[in-house]
Amino acid sequence: MSIRIALIGNPNCGKTTMFNAFTGANQYVGNWPGVTVEKKEGKLKGDKDVIITDLPGIYSLSPYTLEEVVSRDYLVDEKPDAIINLVDATNLERNLYLTTQIAELGIPMVIALNLIDVSKKRGDVINIEKLGHAIGAKIVETSALKEEGLDKLVAEAVSLAKKGGSVTPAKVLDPVIEDAIKKVDKILPEDVVDRTMRRWYEIKLLERDSKIADKIKLTASVKNNIEDITKELEKDFDNDVESIITNARYDYIVDVIKGTFKRAGDKTTLSDKIDSIVTNRVLGIPIFAGIMFIVYYIAVSSIGTIVTDWTNDTLFGEIIQPGVEGWLNGLGANENIVDLVVNGIIGGVGSVLGFVPQMAILFLLLSILEDIGYMARVAFIMDRIFRHFGLSGKSFIPLLVSSGCGVPGIMSTKTIENDNDRRLTIITATYVPCGAKLPVIALFAGVIGAKAGAWWLAPLMYFIGVLAVLITAIILKKTKPFHGEAAPFVMELPQYHLPAPKTILMHVWERLWGYIKKVGTVLWIACMVMWFLSTYGIGDNGFGMVDTEQSFMAILGNLLAWMFIPLGFGNWQAVAATISGFVAKESIVSTMSILSMAGQDLIDDVETSKALWEGVRNTMFPTAGTAGLVAAFSFLTFNLLNSPCLAAISTLAKEMNSKKWTFGALVIQNINAYLITLMIYQFTMLILCGSFGIGTIAAGIVLVGYLYGIFRPDPYKNMVRATKRSVA
Incomplete structure (x- = not known):
C-alpha cells in the first residue's frame, strides 16, 4: 500500500529543490511564487511505495489565490498520510503562519527547518527541541540545496505516516477566540465534517470562508447561529474576524519565537549591500x-x-x-x-x-x-x-x-x-x-x-x-x-x-x-x-x-x-x-x-x-x-x-x-x-x-x-x- 506525503511551504523555501532530491524529478526551481502552479507527484528514490506530492508554494490556507486553493483542497480532500512542512530558518515569523494552519488539519506533520546552514552562518540560534514542543511537531534541520538532513527528514515523515492516526491540534489562539470555536463546535453537527479536521473547519466557518460554507451543507439555523458567534467576536475585538484570527496567530508566533529563537545582532549582510544597489529606485532599471x-x-x-x-x-x-x-x-x-x-x-x-x-x-x-x-x-x-x-x-x-x-x-x-x-x-x-x-x-x-x-x-x-x-x-x-x-x-x-x-x-x-x-x-x-x-x-x-x-x-x-x-x-x-x-x-x-x-x-x-x-x-x-x-x-x-x-x-x-x-x-x-x-x-x-x-x-x-x-x-x-x- 502506498504512503502519500505532501510537501508544502512558502515560496522561496527550497521546496522544489527538496522534491527533486527526493524523487529525482527535473522540476523547475525558481525564486518567485508561481513556478509550481499545480501539484506534482513523484516516487521516493529507493522506496517506490512512498509518493511525494509537491504542492504550490503558498503563504496561507486561505483561498486568496488559485495556488492556495490547489494546496488546501489536496490536504483537506485527499488527506495525505503525512505532511512535510518546509519552514525557512532565516524567516521564521513569516513561515510559521502557514504552519499554525496546517497543524489544525490534524494530519501528522514533520517540520523541515530549511536553510539552516544560512541561518547558522549569520549567527542565529534556534532551540529546535523547544520550538518543536511548542508547535507540537518534530523538527529536522535541513539544507535542500546541499541535500543535508533529507534522509532523516523523509524517514521521520514515513514513520509518522506508518503509525497512522491523527494529531490533536494545540489550542494556540486567544482564549476569547477559543471560546468562540467551542461554541461553533457545540452547534456543528457531528457528521458534516471529518472529525480529525473539525477544528480547522470550525475556524474557517468563523472566518466566513465562502468556499467552506458552500462545501458543508448546513441548515439555515446553524449558519445563522455561527454568524451570530462571529459578530459577537468582532464586537469584542472591534475588528473583522479574519484580522482577529490573523493577529492572534502572529501573537502566538511571536511568543513562540521569543522563547526559542535568538537572532544575530543587526548587521548588514552581503545580500543587503548588493540590494542597496540593484534594487535602487534610480539604478535598478x-x-x-x-x-x-x-x-x-x-x-x-x-x-x-x-x-x-x-x-x-x-x-x-x-x-x-x-x-x-x-x-x-x-x-x-x-x-x-x-x-x-x-x-x-x-x-x-x-x-x-x-x-x-x-x-x-x-x-x-x-x-x-x-x-x-x-x-x-x-x-x-x-x-x-x-x-x-x-x-x-x-x-x-x-x-x-x-x-x-x-x-x-x-x-x-x-x-x-x-x-x-x-x-x-x-x-x-x-x-x-x-x-x-x-x-x-x-x-x-x-x-x-x-x-x-x-x-x-x-x-x-x-x-x-x-x-x-x-x-x-x-x-x-x-x-x-x-x-x-x-x-x-x-x-x-x-x-x-x-x-x-x-x-x-x-x-x-x-x-x-x-x-x-x-x-x-x-x-x-x-x-x-x-x-x-x-x-x-x-x-x-x-x-x-x-x-x-x-x-x-x-x-x-x-x-x-x-x-x-x-x-x-x-x-x-x-x-x-x-x-x-x-x-x-x-x-x-x-x-x-x-x-x-x-x-x-x-x-x-x-x-x-x-x-x-x-x-x-x-x-x-x-x-x-x-x-x-x-x-x-x-x-x-x-x-x-x-x-x-x-x-x-x-x-x-x-x-x-x-x-x-x-x-x-x-x-x-x-x-x-x-x-x-x-x-x-x-x-x-x-x-x-x-x-x-x-x-x-x-x-x-x-x-x-x-x-x-x-x-x-x-x-x-x-x-x-x-x-x-x-x-x-
Missing part, C-alpha cells in the same frame, strides 16, 4: 537593462553566433544535407523524395535546430540569474513600475517565465487573485520573446545586420515586448472588462547564493528538451506541409510540382498579402512565413529557409547561414537599401507581438475557461500587433526614407487613438469595483 543587453549579446551575437554558425554551416550545410542527398541518390530514390527530405525536412528542421546552441547559452545565463536570486529582485523592481500602469509585480512574474516558454508563463498567472488582472496578464504574457522566437530574432539579426549581425536586436525585441505590455495595460485597465486596482504584491527576497550547477543544468535541459521535442513533432510535420504547399500546385498540366510562384502557398499568400502592405511585407513569401508562425514560431525560420532557398544549391561559395540571410533578404524583403531593412524589422515586430503558437493558445483557452474570452484575447493580440507594427513601419519610413502616403496618415490616426487611450482619464477611478478574485 538601468542595471537590469544592462544585464539583459549583456545576456543577449553573449547568447545571440558573440559566443552563441560562433557555435550556431558552425552548426548551420558545417554540421547541416557541409555534412548532413550533402551526406543524406548522396545516400538517397545512391539508393536511386525519386527526386521528389530527395527534395522533400533534403530541402523540406532537413533544410527546414535543420535551420531551426541550428539555433539550439544560442538558446542553450541564453537559458544558461537566465537560469544563473534566477538561481542566485537576482530575478526575484527584478520582480520587486518592476512592481514599482507596473503599479503606475495598473498592474503589480505578480504580473511581471509570468513575463519572466514566458522568456523561456509562453505555456508555463500563462499558467503562472494563477498567482494573481484578481480575475481582471489575471486575464490582462494572460493576454500580454507572450509579448515577451520566448525560446521559440529566439531563432527568428537571431535569423533577422543576420538579415538586418549583414555580416556583423545586429547585436542590439535581441535585447531590443525583449524591451519592445515589455513596452507593449505596459501600453496595453494602460489602455485596457481603463475599460470595464479590465478595470480595478492592482493586487498587493508581497514577496520574500531570498538571500543571494552561488548557483547550484545541478539545478541550472536541469533547468536548461528541461527548456531545451521541450523545444527539441516540438521541433521533432510539430515542426517536422509543419516543414513537410510547407514544402508540399510551396512545391505543388495547379500548373499548365494540372496538379503537380510547379514553380513556387504557382504553388498553393503562393496562392494563399497572395490572397492575404494585401493586408500586410501597410506593414512593409506585402509579398506572399513573407505572409506564408507569418501564417506558419501561428502553428509554431520556429516554423517562421524553417518556412523562410524552404522558400528562400527553393531551387538553389545550399552549398555555394558562401557559408550556409550567410546564404540564408541573403536568400531571406532577396526573397522576403526585396526592396533595396534601408526600406528593405525597415520592412524586415516590421515583419519581426509583428511576429513578436501577434498571437502565440498553438500550444500557448491551447493553454490560454484552458486558463481563460471561456470561449468568449479566448476569442477576445486572440483578437486583442493580433489587432494590437498589427497597429503597433503599422506605426513602427510607417513612422520609420517617414523619418529614414522620407516616405509619406495613405499608410502614414493611417498610422497617425492610430497614434492619436493610442495616445487618447493612454492619457484619457480613467472613467472607473474612485468607483466601487465589482471585480472578483480568480478563485471565486
Whole structure:
C-alpha cells in the first residue's frame, strides 16, 4: 500500500529543490511564487511505495489565490498520510503562519527547518527541541540545496505516516477566540465534517470562508447561529474576524519565537549591500537593462553566433544535407523524395535546430540569474513600475517565465487573485520573446545586420515586448472588462547564493528538451506541409510540382498579402512565413529557409547561414537599401507581438475557461500587433526614407487613438469595483 506525503511551504523555501532530491524529478526551481502552479507527484528514490506530492508554494490556507486553493483542497480532500512542512530558518515569523494552519488539519506533520546552514552562518540560534514542543511537531534541520538532513527528514515523515492516526491540534489562539470555536463546535453537527479536521473547519466557518460554507451543507439555523458567534467576536475585538484570527496567530508566533529563537545582532549582510544597489529606485532599471543587453549579446551575437554558425554551416550545410542527398541518390530514390527530405525536412528542421546552441547559452545565463536570486529582485523592481500602469509585480512574474516558454508563463498567472488582472496578464504574457522566437530574432539579426549581425536586436525585441505590455495595460485597465486596482504584491527576497550547477543544468535541459521535442513533432510535420504547399500546385498540366510562384502557398499568400502592405511585407513569401508562425514560431525560420532557398544549391561559395540571410533578404524583403531593412524589422515586430503558437493558445483557452474570452484575447493580440507594427513601419519610413502616403496618415490616426487611450482619464477611478478574485 502506498504512503502519500505532501510537501508544502512558502515560496522561496527550497521546496522544489527538496522534491527533486527526493524523487529525482527535473522540476523547475525558481525564486518567485508561481513556478509550481499545480501539484506534482513523484516516487521516493529507493522506496517506490512512498509518493511525494509537491504542492504550490503558498503563504496561507486561505483561498486568496488559485495556488492556495490547489494546496488546501489536496490536504483537506485527499488527506495525505503525512505532511512535510518546509519552514525557512532565516524567516521564521513569516513561515510559521502557514504552519499554525496546517497543524489544525490534524494530519501528522514533520517540520523541515530549511536553510539552516544560512541561518547558522549569520549567527542565529534556534532551540529546535523547544520550538518543536511548542508547535507540537518534530523538527529536522535541513539544507535542500546541499541535500543535508533529507534522509532523516523523509524517514521521520514515513514513520509518522506508518503509525497512522491523527494529531490533536494545540489550542494556540486567544482564549476569547477559543471560546468562540467551542461554541461553533457545540452547534456543528457531528457528521458534516471529518472529525480529525473539525477544528480547522470550525475556524474557517468563523472566518466566513465562502468556499467552506458552500462545501458543508448546513441548515439555515446553524449558519445563522455561527454568524451570530462571529459578530459577537468582532464586537469584542472591534475588528473583522479574519484580522482577529490573523493577529492572534502572529501573537502566538511571536511568543513562540521569543522563547526559542535568538537572532544575530543587526548587521548588514552581503545580500543587503548588493540590494542597496540593484534594487535602487534610480539604478535598478538601468542595471537590469544592462544585464539583459549583456545576456543577449553573449547568447545571440558573440559566443552563441560562433557555435550556431558552425552548426548551420558545417554540421547541416557541409555534412548532413550533402551526406543524406548522396545516400538517397545512391539508393536511386525519386527526386521528389530527395527534395522533400533534403530541402523540406532537413533544410527546414535543420535551420531551426541550428539555433539550439544560442538558446542553450541564453537559458544558461537566465537560469544563473534566477538561481542566485537576482530575478526575484527584478520582480520587486518592476512592481514599482507596473503599479503606475495598473498592474503589480505578480504580473511581471509570468513575463519572466514566458522568456523561456509562453505555456508555463500563462499558467503562472494563477498567482494573481484578481480575475481582471489575471486575464490582462494572460493576454500580454507572450509579448515577451520566448525560446521559440529566439531563432527568428537571431535569423533577422543576420538579415538586418549583414555580416556583423545586429547585436542590439535581441535585447531590443525583449524591451519592445515589455513596452507593449505596459501600453496595453494602460489602455485596457481603463475599460470595464479590465478595470480595478492592482493586487498587493508581497514577496520574500531570498538571500543571494552561488548557483547550484545541478539545478541550472536541469533547468536548461528541461527548456531545451521541450523545444527539441516540438521541433521533432510539430515542426517536422509543419516543414513537410510547407514544402508540399510551396512545391505543388495547379500548373499548365494540372496538379503537380510547379514553380513556387504557382504553388498553393503562393496562392494563399497572395490572397492575404494585401493586408500586410501597410506593414512593409506585402509579398506572399513573407505572409506564408507569418501564417506558419501561428502553428509554431520556429516554423517562421524553417518556412523562410524552404522558400528562400527553393531551387538553389545550399552549398555555394558562401557559408550556409550567410546564404540564408541573403536568400531571406532577396526573397522576403526585396526592396533595396534601408526600406528593405525597415520592412524586415516590421515583419519581426509583428511576429513578436501577434498571437502565440498553438500550444500557448491551447493553454490560454484552458486558463481563460471561456470561449468568449479566448476569442477576445486572440483578437486583442493580433489587432494590437498589427497597429503597433503599422506605426513602427510607417513612422520609420517617414523619418529614414522620407516616405509619406495613405499608410502614414493611417498610422497617425492610430497614434492619436493610442495616445487618447493612454492619457484619457480613467472613467472607473474612485468607483466601487465589482471585480472578483480568480478563485471565486
